[in-house]
Every structure is written in C-alpha cells, then in structure tokens.
Amino acid sequence: MWRLTPGQALVCREWDGEAVLYNDLSGSTHLLDGAALDVLFALRDGPADAAQLAIRLAHGFDTDGGDLAAALGDMLSALAGLDLIESC
Amino acid sequence: MLTVGMLAPAELRSRLSGDGLVLRTGPFTNLIRSDVPHLIDTVALMYADYPVEPGGGFADFHLDYRRSRGLRRWFRSQVHFAYDGSTPFQPLPLAQAYPMLEWTMNWCVSHRAHGYLIIHAAVLEKHGRGIILPAPPGSGKSTLTAALLGHGWRLLSDEMTLVRPDDAMLVPVPRPVSLKNASIDVIRAFRPDAVLSRPVEETTKGTIAHVKAPRDSILRAGEPVRAACVVFPRYEAGADLALTPLPKARAFMELADNCFNYQVLGARGFAALGELIDTSDAYTFRYSSLPDAMALFDRLAQGAA
Numbered sequence: 001m002w003r004l005t006p007g008q009a010l011v012c013r014e015w016d017g018e019a020v021l022y023n024d025l026s027g028s029t030h031l032l033d034g035a036a037l038d039v040l041f042a043l044r045d046g047p048a049d050a051a052q053l054a055i056r057l058a059h060g061f062d063t064d065g066g067d068l069a070a071a072l073g074d075m076l077s078a079l080a081g082l083d084l085i086e087s088c
Numbered sequence: 089m090l091t092v093g094m095l096a097p098a099e100l101r102s103r104l105s106g107d108g109l110v111l112r113t114g115p116f117t118n119l120i121r122s123d124v125p126h127l128i129d130t131v132a133l134m135y136a137d138y139p140v141e142p143g144g145g146f147a148d149f150h151l152d153y154r155r156s157r158g159l160r161r162w163f164r165s166q167v168h169f170a171y172d173g174s175t176p177f178q179p180l181p182l183a184q185a186y187p188m189l190e191w192t193m194n195w196c197v198s199h200r201a202h203g204y205l206i207i208h209a210a211v212l213e214k215h216g217r218g219i220i221l222p223a224p225p226g227s228g229k230s231t232l233t234a235a236l237l238g239h240g241w242r243l244l245s246d247e248m249t250l251v252r253p254d255d256a257m258l259v260p261v262p263r264p265v266s267l268k269n270a271s272i273d274v275i276r277a278f279r280p281d282a283v284l285s286r287p288v289e290e291t292t293k294g295t296i297a298h299v300k301a302p303r304d305s306i307l308r309a310g311e312p313v314r315a316a317c318v319v320f321p322r323y324e325a326g327a328d329l330a331l332t333p334l335p336k337a338r339a340f341m342e343l344a345d346n347c348f349n350y351q352v353l354g355a356r357g358f359a360a361l362g363e364l365i366d367t368s369d370a371y372t373f374r375y376s377s378l379p380d381a382m383a384l385f386d387r388l389a390q391g392a393a
Contacts, residue, residue, distance in 0.1 A: 018337035022358040
C-alpha cells in the first residue's frame with residue numbers, strides 16, 4: 001500500500017500536460033508529467049496499492065486496469081524516491 | 089530630485105571620500121565611500137542621472153573602496169573592498185576599481201535582497217510588456233540587452249531580475265550594462281550613441297566595459313512591470329534567427345535553476361515563479377544578427393511571435 005508522505009501539500013502548477021510540484025519536505029521542485037500528478041492526487045483520497053490506484057485512475061487512461069497497474073509500479077517507486085509518497 | 093550629475097566634482101569627491109555618497113538604485117540605497125580618483129570620475133559619468141539621497145539615514149548597503157596603503161600605494165597599487173566593515177573579497181588591481189564596484193553592487197543584491205525572488209537574467213520592457221532574458225555567460229545576453237536599449241526598450245536590469253513575491257511583478261533596478269571582450273566593439277558600432285566606460289583589461293572576465301543605463305530607464309525605476317515573455321537567448325555566429333516555443337513547465341525549471349535565492353524563499357519562490365510563468369510565453373532564441381534580433385523583439389513587444 002502507498003500513501004502520500006505526511007506533510008506533502010501537493011502545491012503544484014500544471015501547463016499543457018506537464019507540471020511542476022513543490023516538495024514541502026525537501027524544498028525541491030520536481031518536473032512531473034500529468035500522469036504522475038494524477039497518481040499523487042488519487043492518493044489524496046486515501047492509501048492504495050497499484051491495483052486499487054488503477055481502478056481509481058482507469059477513467060482517465062486509455063488502457064484497462066491490469067496494464068495500468070503494471071505501469072504504475074515504476075512510477076510509484078520513482079515518486080517514493082522523491083519522498084512524495086511512502087509505503088504503509 | 090538631486091542627482092549625481094548635479095553635484096559639482098569637488099562635492100562628489102568630498103562625499104565619496106568623507107561620510108559617503110548615498111546613491112539610489114531602484115529600491116535600494118547604497119552608501120558608497122572611496123578615495124580612488126578614477127573610480128570617482130567613472131561614477132560621475134555612469135551614475136550622473138541617479139538620485140542622491142540625504143546622508144545620515146538608513147542605507148541598504150555600505151560599500152567601501154580604498155587604495156592600498158603603505159608602499160603598496162605606489163607599487164602595483166590595489167583596490168580593497170569592504171562591505172559593512174567586513175572584507176569578503178581579495179583586493180584587485182587598482183585599474184579594476186570600477187568593475188569591482190559593479191560586481192560588488194550586484195553581489196549585495198543577489199546575496200542580501202531576499203525580499204525578492206532574484207533571477208540571474210536581464211529584463212527589459214516595451215509597450216508595458218516585460219521580457220526576461222536568463223542566460224549563462226557567453227550567451228550574448230548583455231550584448232542583446234545593450235542593443236535593445238537603443239531601440240526603445242526600457243532597462244529594468246542587465247543582471248538581476250527582481251520578482252516581487254506577492255504579485256510576481258518585476259521591480260526595476262537599472263544599472264550599467266556589462267560588456268565583455270568583442271561585444272564592446274560590437275555595441276560601439278551598433279549604437280554609436282551609447283556612453284561606455286573606459287575598457288578595463290585583464291580582469292577575470294577579460295576586457296570589461298559598461299554601457300550607461302538610459303536616463304528614461306533610471307527615471308522610471310519606480311514603475312514595476314508584468315512579465316510577458318521569458319526568452320533564453322544564445323548567440324551563434326552565422327546562425328539563422330530561430331525562436332522556438334518552450335513548454336511552460338520546462339521554462340519554470342530553467343528559471344528556478346537561474347535564481348540566486350529560489351531555495352531561500354521556498355514555497356513563496358515557487359508561488360511567485362508560477363505566477364510569473366502563468367502570464368508569460370517562453371521561448372529559446374538563437375541569433376547572430378543584431379538587426380534581425382531587434383525586429384523580432386519588436387514583434388514580441390507587440391504581443392506577436
């Protein structure tokens with residue numbers, strides 16, 4: 001299961017499918033694609049694993065839940081590496 | 089309003105070598121003291137149109153430039169800089185006193201003025217549209233800036249774009265424009281009207297000369313402007329003119345990398361930069377011909393790329 005790292009307010013700006021996000025814990029700014037931002041906002045609704053996230057996000061992606069869950073694995077690891085999310 | 093140019097030479101010397109000249113540059117007051125004769129002459133030339141504030145009040149920056157004492161006064165004499173009584177830099181050859189004044193005045197703003205988000209970038213305005221030119225040394229930013237000043241553009245800064253955190257307005261701090269090496273003769277030829285300081289050779293940046301800021305830009309230093317464009321310029325000999333749109337999120341990251349104090353301001357800096365990018369179109373820009381560049385920037389001033 002993954003959750004937003006406590007303290008992350010997800011302060012961000014999005015333009016043309018790309019976003020910049022202010023990391024409240026590190027003070028860094030990250031350049032993210034729109035899909036990564038969708039994942040972060042989906043986790044705002046509560047902790048989830050990749051399969052549950054895929055269901056939450058399915059309406060916004062042109063793929064079925066199974067493919068999406070597999071693709072989410074790398075993205076979740078990358079977001080955890082930035083301390084934006086953590087396992088719980 | 090009293091300006092440096094209204095002071096008789098003896099009065100200017102007396103203030104600089106005595107209690108100090110309180111010079112206003114944009115939102116800042118600089119208390120400057122010096123006993124270096126050619127520095128005083130160059131200040132008289134380059135800062136003639138700048139306001140002089142009364143002595144005895146608050147000054148943001150206290151800057152002191154003194155000649156070497158003792159034997160060193162006559163043998164390879166140097167200029168020693170002190171800021172608020174401390175000496176953050178090594179002395180330089182006496183001939184480099186004026187470039188040192190400009191560099192240290194920049195340093196004061198970039199290291200102390202954290203009430204603003206400060207981007208390492210030139211910034212100009214025409215028809216109410218602010219254009220920011222961030223670029224590393226060697227990109228032709230200052231050459232382009234000096235050229236544009238002869239084509240109706242107002243100088244806000246050649247070196248530091250001050251962004252007001254609350255509303256992302258660009259605050260002018262117009263100062264002389266620094267030219268290096270071949271750019272000096274390029275601007276002499278392109279803008280015969282430009283007033284340049286005497287070139288100083290063998291600095292760490294090569295030969296340096298400064299272009300006096302236009303009088304109108306100094307008079308309008310109290311008028312902030314909204315950003316309309318962020319243009320990352322690059323001079324490339326023989327290259328065709330090319331203006332290429334840059335996605336806003338990438339322009340944001342590039343601008344953040346070019347800030348002196350983005351990390352210092354934290355979330356406030358993020359918000360200010362976001363608001364600035366919201367109102368701006370962003371481009372990369374390659375040029376080799378100054379006349380072509382002038383024509384393109386005029387189109388940007390009209391709101392058309």
